[in-house]
Amino acid sequence: MKDIVEIRWHGRGGQGAKTASLLLADAAFNTGKFVQGFPEYGPERMGAPITAYNRISSERSSVHSNIYYPDYVVVVDETLLSAVDVTAGLKAEGAIVINSAKTPAELRPLLRGYAGKVCTIDAGKISQETLGKNFPNTPMLAAIVKVSGVVAVEEFIKDMDASFHHKFATKPQVIGGNMEALKRSMEEVTVG
Amino acid sequence: MGIRERLSGNEAIAVAMKQINPDVMGAFPITPSTEIPQYFSSYVDNGEVDTEFIAVESEHSAMSTCIGAQAAGCRAISATSSCGLSYMHEMLYVAASDRLPITLAVSCRALSGPININNDHSDAMSVRDAGWLMLFAETNQEAYDNYLQAMRIAEAVNLPIMICQDGFITSHAIENITLVEDDKVKDFVGEYKPEYSLLKGSMAVGPYATPAFYIEAKRQQAQAMIDAKDVIRSVSADFEKMTGRKYDLIEEYEMKDAERAIIIIGSSAGTAKEAIRGLRATGEKVGLIKIRSFRPFPAEEIARALKNVKVFAVMDKADSFNSHCGPIFAEVSAAMCVANINNPKGINIIYGLGGRDVRVESIERVFAQLDEIVKTGDVGESYRYLDVRE
Numbered sequence: 001m002k003d004i005v006e007i008r009w010h011g012r013g014g015q016g017a018k019t020a021s022l023l024l025a026d027a028a029f030n031t032g033k034f035v036q037g038f039p040e041y042g043p044e045r046m047g048a049p050i051t052a053y054n055r056i057s058s059e060r061s062s063v064h065s066n067i068y069y070p071d072y073v074v075v076v077d078e079t080l081l082s083a084v085d086v087t088a089g090l091k092a093e094g095a096i097v098i099n100s101a102k103t104p105a106e107l108r109p110l111l112r113g114y115a116g117k118v119c120t121i122d123a124g125k126i127s128q129e130t131l132g133k134n135f136p137n138t139p140m141l142a143a144i145v146k147v148s149g150v151v152a153v154e155e156f157i158k159d160m161d162a163s164f165h166h167k168f169a170t171k172p173q174v175i176g177g178n179m180e181a182l183k184r185s186m187e188e189v190t191v192g
Numbered sequence: 193m194g195i196r197e198r199l200s201g202n203e204a205i206a207v208a209m210k211q212i213n214p215d216v217m218g219a220f221p222i223t224p225s226t227e228i229p230q231y232f233s234s235y236v237d238n239g240e241v242d243t244e245f246i247a248v249e250s251e252h253s254a255m256s257t258c259i260g261a262q263a264a265g266c267r268a269i270s271a272t273s274s275c276g277l278s279y280m281h282e283m284l285y286v287a288a289s290d291r292l293p294i295t296l297a298v299s300c301r302a303l304s305g306p307i308n309i310n311n312d313h314s315d316a317m318s319v320r321d322a323g324w325l326m327l328f329a330e331t332n333q334e335a336y337d338n339y340l341q342a343m344r345i346a347e348a349v350n351l352p353i354m355i356c357q358d359g360f361i362t363s364h365a366i367e368n369i370t371l372v373e374d375d376k377v378k379d380f381v382g383e384y385k386p387e388y389s390l391l392k393g394s395m396a397v398g399p400y401a402t403p404a405f406y407i408e409a410k411r412q413q414a415q416a417m418i419d420a421k422d423v424i425r426s427v428s429a430d431f432e433k434m435t436g437r438k439y440d441l442i443e444e445y446e447m448k449d450a451e452r453a454i455i456i457i458g459s460s461a462g463t464a465k466e467a468i469r470g471l472r473a474t475g476e477k478v479g480l481i482k483i484r485s486f487r488p489f490p491a492e493e494i495a496r497a498l499k500n501v502k503v504f505a506v507m508d509k510a511d512s513f514n515s516h517c518g519p520i521f522a523e524v525s526a527a528m529c530v531a532n533i534n535n536p537k538g539i540n541i542i543y544g545l546g547g548r549d550v551r552v553e554s555i556e557r558v559f560a561q562l563d564e565i566v567k568t569g570d571v572g573e574s575y576r577y578l579d580v581r582e
Contacts, residue, residue, distance in 0.1 A: 022366055025198065025366050026198065026366075029198045029368065034367075034368050035198060035366065035367065035368060036365055036366065036367050037365065037366040038360075038361075038364060038365035038366065039364070041224070041309065041310065041360050041364065041547075042309075042310075060367075060368065061466075062330075062331075062462035062463070062465045062466055063462060063463050063466045063552060064330075064358075064361050064362065064365070064459040064460065064462050064463050064550075065463050065549050065550055065551045065552065065554075066549050066551075068551065
């Protein structure tokens, strides 16, 4: 892994993109990394485009700015592709991971000439089938871990299992569904 | 040594408060400091602390609550931001002149208007003459460490203290942090044993002072602020013995042979360090001075650190609207004047207002402006805005 990996999340208010960025920071922290997880704050309203960021590194990063040249971009809501320049500054050797039922080839024309890897995952469907609700952030988290390799897959699964047991101590019935969502997402993410 | 964790700056402050277990918290929520009393009230609710949490209807009352509690001999704390700090303004002066070492956490945010919730230092800078000690943090770690040192410093000089960090930028960002063990914190902070208090013997709080006495009271306040410099150094030295983390009034970064320097405060110092590492790698002699203690102001220390540079830029995340400079530039210039150091040329950069993102490239642009001054010998306009659309 490179010394520092920078990730930018695009979502809409209420979809959990901020939470997913914080969960990724947690997972990387638990493997001994230095992490930053922070959203860009503004007037918060449901459905408005929001951005969140991760820096994951082996040495502490002292930079406290947003990320303009990310290694990876995660798009939690496909409708943002026409509203936000999601690939702005995205490194060609990196990748973009989009929550969509479409294939990478179908989405590439919407990405303003981005030449790097395009990955898709139908996080909505996985979430519906494993959790019975549309919570795309858990599958998106798993997909970016798989694509970026920022945390080793086995370590990530073990760590998430522990953190779900902690987080959902009062409703253990949802732990299985969340773990299933993570594993399926890692299997089903399509790289194009 | 220490406990490896990852916390936002607000959480880090709340954890420090929990470890200290003060007697009274008076608080009213305001973005972006709301999480501090929010986390802390859960510790109160869970019985992890036995602090009396007083939820009040305004920041004016929050500070009044702290004044009453501290005067009674308690350790009193609060947290606020932006207009909340402004709303405390009257009571900040009362707290300082009554010589009550209250601890106030500030997650700095712009003042209206236009209405804005993001970071700059216009809130903290607007209360700079209230008579409070003021420490600023670059990171969540520094915010936490400053908070652990706050009460020892404040109580030694009987002045209230603000522990400032940058709203959202550090207050809401999760980053690694090393916590101090609970028992060590308790030992380090110690018990509060005021010489006088309302509940021990007799004491007048907030009396009227006629012209025959008022200025003497103020002179004593001024002396306490002067004395605070040595106190901060000595508490920092004790803290270093406990944690290995070194603090002073200022931090000098790559200043030894620097020809161009910036003076900066808060989270952007970290971003500036990254810019300096990049420029140093190409042989440019650049450095920075980070102000940790803004009150007391380290005038002699800054003048000494700037003595040998060719040119410097003072970075102000607030404007004074005086038509020529921001608050830190004014104080740095006064420090240079008093120290009779006239050679370095200086400019003032107003930056980052209302959350305008401060990038590595932003700082590189400042050093490029300084380079231009070195090359031409011409300072040009000394009052400049950074990264602004004209």
